[in-house]
Amino acid sequence: MFKILKPNTSSFIEAVENLSNIYIGSSVSFLDKQTSIEDFDFCIISINECRGDQSDKNEIDFEEIKIQLYQLYKGNWNLSIIDLGILDAGESISDTYYAFQSIIKKVLGYNIIPIILGGSQDILYSQYRAYDGIKYMLNLANIDAKFDLGDSNVKMHNQSFLSHMIVQKPYNLFNYANVGYQTYLNSQEEINLLEKMFFEAYRLGEVSKNIESVEPTLRDADIVALDVTSIQSQSLGQDSLYPNGFDSREICALSRYAGISDKVSSFGLYELQHLTSNISKQLIAQVIWYFIEGVKFRLDEKADINNPNFIKYQVPVENDILVFYESQLSGRWWIEISSNFKDVNNKLNQHTLLPCDKQNYISACNQNIPERWVKARKKNEF
Incomplete structure (x- = not known):
């Protein structure tokens, strides 16, 4: 080769x-x-x-x-x-x-x-x-x-x-x-x-x-x-x-x-x-x-909802509850994309954690849905 x-x-x-x-x-x-x-x-x-x-x-x-x-x-x-x-x-x-x-x-x-x-x-x-x-x-x-x-x-x-x-x-x-x-x-x-x-x-x-x-x-x-x-x-x-x-x-x-x-x-x-x-x-x-x-300098940090280093936050926004995770190890943030949408064939077939930042969490608290989350969810629907 x-x-x-x-x-x-x-x-x-x-x-x-x-x-x-x-x-x-x-x-x-x-x-x-x-x-x-x-x-x-x-x-x-x-x-x-x-x-x-x-x-x-x-x-x-x-x-x-x-x-x-x-x-x-x-x-x-x-x-x-x-x-x-x-x-x-x-x-x-x-x-x-x-x-x-x-x-x-x-x-x-x-x-x-x-x-x-x-x-x-x-x-x-x-x-x-x-x-x-x-x-x-x-x-x-x-x-x-x-x-x-x-x-x-x-x-x-x-x-x-x-x-x-x-x-x-x-x-x-x-x-x-x-x-x-x-x-x-x-x-x-x-x-x-x-x-x-x-x-x-x-x-x-x-x-x-x-x-x-x-x-x-x-x-x-x-x-x-x-x-x-x-x-x-x-x-x-x-x-x-x-x-x-x-x-x-x-x-x-x-x-x-x-x-x-x-x-x-x-x-x-x-x-x-x-x-x-x-x-x-x-x-x-x-x-x-x-x-x-x-x-x-990678941390090999597993982005998983069951990671014991993650703090979970639930934010009600419109008709959804957005779930955020903050790493106590790195300070990085993720937002959950659930696989449990009704009538949706999720391409990834799992609860996916989408990388985001703290500002996305703050925006959600102010009733603004993060655009990355919306796009990732829509892509999963097709």
């Missing part, structure tokens, strides 16, 4: 192996015939596929991004990383999709978290499909200025992969959440369609005003993807991308939230072919660092 991957250059490997043990690079191993990958915490895989990019950019300096990461100091945690090398573009783009999907499925089977450095974001479709047969009903959070909904009737590209996720079998997408969309980059028809499907979309301004507001959404995701063009061009040190977007601190905070989530099992960074400045590569390295730190 891993034989199709192209190894890193010998000069790059030598540079990493010469790093002091205080740097992340000292915890990195490289794939060879003697390496068994089962015992690693993370794997880093680079996908050199850009044919889905409508701008025809196709050059990615993966080793420059990775050396920036490997030269960062370790945090107060232990970790082990295997660098799997590069998956070059196949003869056809569908060849790349198939190979990448197979590799990620294999890695997930080892309970290793893949950190994906990718080209055009249509590759995310294969990251999503790798979960087929592993987990039913996935939640995907995409940090992106655009919805990338596009037209499912035309060949998939980096601005249309979401429609293919929605319409192609097996239907395995329970929730899609866009974090940081910019309204003027998305048609009103797309905005309305996401609303009709009860998916989530958070405007850039709303998230920037209160970055903590999307922590529950990232906590609820199985897959987190980042389109690097959602970062403002100033923070990337180049003027070829969007003037508005997340700044360097905000994007690192979002990455850490994704890492802290006990549920997130893969993290993809896409559209790297657009990064040309040294600052942009340093920033992406730091984004990955914050994701790794988040993972290493």
Whole structure:
């Protein structure tokens, strides 16, 4: 399976192996015939596929991004990383999709978290499909200025992969959440369609005003993807991308939230072919660092109504009684979605705890039903 991957250059490997043990690079191993990958915490895989990019950019300096990461100091945690090398573009783009999907499925089977450095974001479709047969009903959070909904009737590209996720079998997408969309980059028809499907979309301004507001959404995701063009061009040190977007601190905070989530099992960074400045590569390295730190500080907190660390609150709102749970361990909040709706075929067939925050509880006490709860309940009804 891993034989199709192209190894890193010998000069790059030598540079990493010469790093002091205080740097992340000292915890990195490289794939060879003697390496068994089962015992690693993370794997880093680079996908050199850009044919889905409508701008025809196709050059990615993966080793420059990775050396920036490997030269960062370790945090107060232990970790082990295997660098799997590069998956070059196949003869056809569908060849790349198939190979990448197979590799990620294999890695997930080892309970290793893949950190994906990718080209055009249509590759995310294969990251999503790798979960087929592993987990039913996935939640995907995409940090992106655009919805990338596009037209499912035309060949998939980096601005249309979401429609293919929605319409192609097996239907395995329970929730899609866009974090940081910019309204003027998305048609009103797309905005309305996401609303009709009860998916989530958070405007850039709303998230920037209160970055903590999307922590529950990232906590609820199985897959987190980042389109690097959602970062403002100033923070990337180049003027070829969007003037508005997340700044360097905000994007690192979002990455850490994704890492802290006990549920997130893969993290993809896409559209790297657009990064040309040294600052942009340093920033992406730091984004990955914050994701790794988040993972290493996970609490493995079981979101269960019978968790003894949870305090239960019942709030009458209109004709419902909303049930909230607060963790005494982490201070995080959840709201219950009961499986006992009358005449409802609940997709998850269980009492589900939906991540929320304290503000949702306070709003419910003021007779305002949380929008995330409404959308999750409606999705369960179909």
